[in-house]
Amino acid sequence: MAGIEIRSLxxxxxxxxxxxxxxxxxxxxxxxxxLGSSGSGKTTLLxxxxxxxxxxxxxxxxxxxxxxxxxxxxxxxxxxxxxSYALYPHRTVFQNIAFPLEASRTPRKQIEEKVRWxxxxxxxxxxxxxxxxxxxxxxxxxxxxxxxxxxxPKVFLxxxxxxNLDAKLRNTARDDLKRFQRQxxxxxxxxTHDQVEAMGLGDRIVVMERGKVRQIxxxxxxxxxxxxxxxxxxxxxxxxxxxxxxxxxxxxxTLTGFRPEHFLPKSVFGAAEDLRTxxxxxxxxxxxxxxxxxxxxxxxxxxxxxxxxxxxxxxATIALxxxxxxxxxxxxxxxxxxxxxxxxxxxxxT
Amino acid sequence: xxxPPPPRRTFADRExxxxxxxxxxxxxxxILLVGVPFAFAIALGFSNATAGSLSFGWVGLSNYVxxxxxxxxLRALRNSVVVTVGSQVLVVVLAxxxxxVFRATFRGKRFARFVLLLPWAVxxxxxAIAWTWIFDSTFSVINWTLKAAGLLHGWLYWLGDPALALxxxxxxxxxxxxxxxxxxxxxxxxxxxxxxxxxxxxDGAGFWRRxxxxxxxxxxxxxxxxxxxxxxxxxxxxxxxYILTGGGPANTTHVLPTLAFQRGILGADLGQGAAIAVFLLxxxxxxxxxxxxxxxxxxxxxxx
Numbered sequence: 259m260a261g262i263e264i265r266s267l268x269x270x271x272x273x274x275x276x277x278x279x280x281x282x283x284x285x286x287x288x289x290x291x292x293l294g295s296s297g298s299g300k301t302t303l304l305x306x307x308x309x310x311x312x313x314x315x316x317x318x319x320x321x322x323x324x325x326x327x328x329x330x331x332x333x334x335x336x337x338x339x340x341x342s343y344a345l346y347p348h349r350t351v352f353q354n355i356a357f358p359l360e361a362s363r364t365p366r367k368q369i370e371e372k373v374r375w376x377x378x379x380x381x382x383x384x385x386x387x388x389x390x391x392x393x394x395x396x397x398x399x400x401x402x403x404x405x406x407x408x409x410x411p412k413v414f415l416x417x418x419x420x421x422n423l424d425a426k427l428r429n430t431a432r433d434d435l436k437r438f439q440r441q442x443x444x445x446x447x448x449x450t451h452d453q454v455e456a457m458g459l460g461d462r463i464v465v466m467e468r469g470k471v472r473q474i475x476x477x478x479x480x481x482x483x484x485x486x487x488x489x490x491x492x493x494x495x496x497x498x499x500x501x502x503x504x505x506x507x508x509x510x511x512t513l514t515g516f517r518p519e520h521f522l523p524k525s526v527f528g529a530a531e532d533l534r535t536x537x538x539x540x541x542x543x544x545x546x547x548x549x550x551x552x553x554x555x556x557x558x559x560x561x562x563x564x565x566x567x568x569x570x571x572x573x574a575t576i577a578l579x580x581x582x583x584x585x586x587x588x589x590x591x592x593x594x595x596x597x598x599x600x601x602x603x604x605x606x607x608t
Numbered sequence: 609x610x611x612p613p614p615p616r617r618t619f620a621d622r623e624x625x626x627x628x629x630x631x632x633x634x635x636x637x638x639i640l641l642v643g644v645p646f647a648f649a650i651a652l653g654f655s656n657a658t659a660g661s662l663s664f665g666w667v668g669l670s671n672y673v674x675x676x677x678x679x680x681x682l683r684a685l686r687n688s689v690v691v692t693v694g695s696q697v698l699v700v701v702l703a704x705x706x707x708x709v710f711r712a713t714f715r716g717k718r719f720a721r722f723v724l725l726l727p728w729a730v731x732x733x734x735x736a737i738a739w740t741w742i743f744d745s746t747f748s749v750i751n752w753t754l755k756a757a758g759l760l761h762g763w764l765y766w767l768g769d770p771a772l773a774l775x776x777x778x779x780x781x782x783x784x785x786x787x788x789x790x791x792x793x794x795x796x797x798x799x800x801x802x803x804x805x806x807x808x809x810x811d812g813a814g815f816w817r818r819x820x821x822x823x824x825x826x827x828x829x830x831x832x833x834x835x836x837x838x839x840x841x842x843x844x845x846x847x848x849x850y851i852l853t854g855g856g857p858a859n860t861t862h863v864l865p866t867l868a869f870q871r872g873i874l875g876a877d878l879g880q881g882a883a884i885a886v887f888l889l890x891x892x893x894x895x896x897x898x899x900x901x902x903x904x905x906x907x908x909x910x911x912x
Binding site for chain 1: 801803804806807808809810811812813814817821822825826
């Protein structure tokens with residue numbers, strides 16, 4: 259059991275600053291998700307914690323051991339699950355799970371016990387004699403987790419372990435993973451570009467972009483109180499609507515932001531609600547079963563951003579007909595409005 | 609108004625015919641230059657044909673009976689096996705080691721790789737002549753180097769002593785095949801997914817464990833192919849032995865191809881020469897099948 263301390267960590271590949279000064283404090287037993295698009299530096303950060311990549315500068319502490327220098331991966335007390343699972347194709351499931359134990363010269367009997375215990379935990383005991391290629395994607399993923407688990411690591415490092423599963427399996431695998439982590443209470447760092455995974459799994463989420471940390475917070479904080487327009491549009495599907503309303507009561511050059519699910523026909527709100535109303539010119543309605551996405555633009559705002567497409571997300575519980583090509587009265591509760599500086603993109607408290 | 613004529617199937621549309629026509633030249637080449645001489649050699653092995661006359665008579669197995677009772681043939685057979693196995697063992701070890709070196713990045717890597725491939729590109733006869741100088745009884749650079757380093761006190765007559773001559777042949781054969789094998793192993797190494805190697809590192813495996821438990825097993829199909837090529841090249845090679853020792857001293861270093869050449873062409877006994885030349889064929893076929901099955905089995909991953 260150990261937390262991780264990262265101090266002004268940098269990794270440069272020539273001119274490319276893959277990780278550009280990251281400070282991060284991961285608590286003991288925490289499930290931390292590194293969220294970012296490809297090239298954001300999240301995987302490089304994970305690989306530096308693992309010891310597969312050497313930092314250009316900065317410090318990494320795992321527990322009370324400083325590891326950024328010459329401490330090899332095997333001495334860091336970590337276990338890693340790769341996106342491709344990286345199972346050894348020439349070894350059976352049993353031999354795969356046993357490999358880290360063999361490497362640490364564990365006695366045979368103990369290896370046997372440990373492998374069976376881990377296989378039991380992920381209910382793959384009946385596959386122990388099979389080869390990886392005879393397993394489905396979900397089964398392989400569990401073998402990879404088993405192989406990581408038997409090392410009794412202080413820290414789990416997971417690099418997009420669910421990315422290769424199909425959408426249906428991903429939900430159950432996510433649930434399994436979260437339950438498993440709660441059960442063993444080991445510090446876990448999880449890399450993903452999928453915000454649904456990040457929201458569902460993380461105790462805290464670290465949003466990264468171009469090698470820098472943009473925001474650290476619980477899923478709720480990141481979703482509801484994004485620190486800047488990048489986080490606001492990166493997290494959430496569809497993204498947060500941003501527009502320059504030209505509202506005289508706001509300071510100049512201010513962007514108003516609101517989530518699509520808060521942007522609803524005015525008639526559905528109660529009379530007591532403090533509303534900001536918009537004239538919403540509806541272009542197209544997309545029926546998605548549980549939701550309707552309504553695409554259009556807000557009339558009457560002068561700034562360039564006003565032409566941008568605004569999306570409303572109506573739950574199926576709102577049966578109101580929305581004819582395309584007409585202008586409707588839509589509204590957002592004032593408590594759901596967020597303001598950003600048009601120039602810096604940073605959050606503005608008003 | 610006339611409608612355009614209905615499109616007709618042209619020759620280029622007829623894939624069955626087109627395929628046969630395009631494969632024809634290659635097939636003719638293989639049949640005329642490989643198949644016919646091969647069948648001819650097998651037939652000669654059962655005949656009493658000689659190089660000086662056109663007479664041709666079937667003598668059944670008597671050529672084979674004669675060579676199996678001949679100590680020079682038995683010695684050549686043994687030499688063939690020793691040289692082939694010895695050089696291939698050397699090649700596998702050297703090629704695996706060299707592939708590890710070439711996988712790393714270092715200054716001058718491209719040049720080193722070019723130099724590595726030279727033995728493969730140099731004509732056998734030319735290289736063998738250079739090696740006769742290296743192993744020369746008076747000027748051998750090996751001997752002079754060892755002497756200068758104080759490691760050698762007597763004198764090694766490389767090509768004069770049967771055991772040393774055989775060792776010299778093994779060295780040259782290994783030197784000749786090794787670049788090719790290195791390139792094959794290197795290709796095999798780069799086909800191992802990086803994540804598997806990294807998983808082994810994180811799992812705590814050191815260099816040797818990674819090499820013997822992860823990389824080599826995954827390389828096995830590729831190494832099998834390299835060895836198969838090496839076996840065929842070495843077992844059928846005439847030039848190296850012919851130029852280095854000429855089968856001497858006293859017929860002790862003959863391998864089957866040189867003996868077949870000596871008996872069949874120089875000695876004019878075509879029948880016996882052919883019998884010696886095709887003698888190894890069944891064994892080579894068995895080795896080839898075994899290797900290919902091994903390669904295939906590991907590729908499929910040991911499905912039982």
